[in-house]
Amino acid sequence: MLITRRLEFDAGHRIPDHQSQCRNLHGHRYAIEITLSGEVIQRDGDAANGMVMDFSDVKALAKEHLVDVWDHAFLVYAGDTVVRQFLESLPAHKTVVLDRPPTAENLAQEAFRILDQRYRDVYGNHLCLERVRLFETPNCWADALRA
Ligand SMILES: Nc1nc2c(c(=O)[nH]1)N=C([C@H](O)[C@H](O)COP(=O)(O)OP(=O)(O)OP(=O)(O)O)CN2
Ligand SMILES: [Zn+2]
Numbered sequence: 001m002l003i004t005r006r007l008e009f010d011a012g013h014r015i016p017d018h019q020s021q022c023r024n025l026h027g028h029r030y031a032i033e034i035t036l037s038g039e040v041i042q043r044d045g046d047a048a049n050g051m052v053m054d055f056s057d058v059k060a061l062a063k064e065h066l067v068d069v070w071d072h073a074f075l076v077y078a079g080d081t082v083v084r085q086f087l088e089s090l091p092a093h094k095t096v097v098l099d100r101p102p103t104a105e106n107l108a109q110e111a112f113r114i115l116d117q118r119y120r121d122v123y124g125n126h127l128c129l130e131r132v133r134l135f136e137t138p139n140c141w142a143d144a145l146r147a
Helices: 055-070 081-089 104-116
Strands: 002-013 026-037 073-077 095-098 128-137 140-145
Touching (some): 002 055, 026 055, 026 104, 055 073, 073 081, 081 095, 104 128, 104 140
Parallel strands (some): 002 073
């Protein structure tokens, strides 16, 4: 069985090597869809009975470890020295430094890496992160899949 939870957040970025608009500092209303696989828990009296994982628990983990970290942050490539130094000059600015340019592809991969460690099979139902879909705009997204 597959279940998916969607969350949204706002963040700024730029793609420094891009030859068009995306090299400018700008922001997106990102959306992330987290897809988990697992067996449906069959345990009468358990709060998770009939579920792969409670959607609210999926959300809570994603918020704690990813969404609240990236929300209203500027996502900057470590190699984008001029912007990184500018951001560092702003007192208490919320900045997330990434080891790759913040494209939808790289953000999806990074989100997968972060979240994969967080969805643990506590019910013995083989819970597993299968896919992170990261929407940069409603029309553009990238999928990071379990290899
Ligand atoms: N493969 C990728 N291509 C592009 C990425 C990316 O992450 N991966 N990112 C960008 C830009 O960041 C940009 O913000 C998206 O721009 P655009 O293609 O213009 O998307 P819009 O939805 O704003 O386009 P419309 O003109 O509204 O259709 C570029 N490419
Ligand atoms: Zn963009």
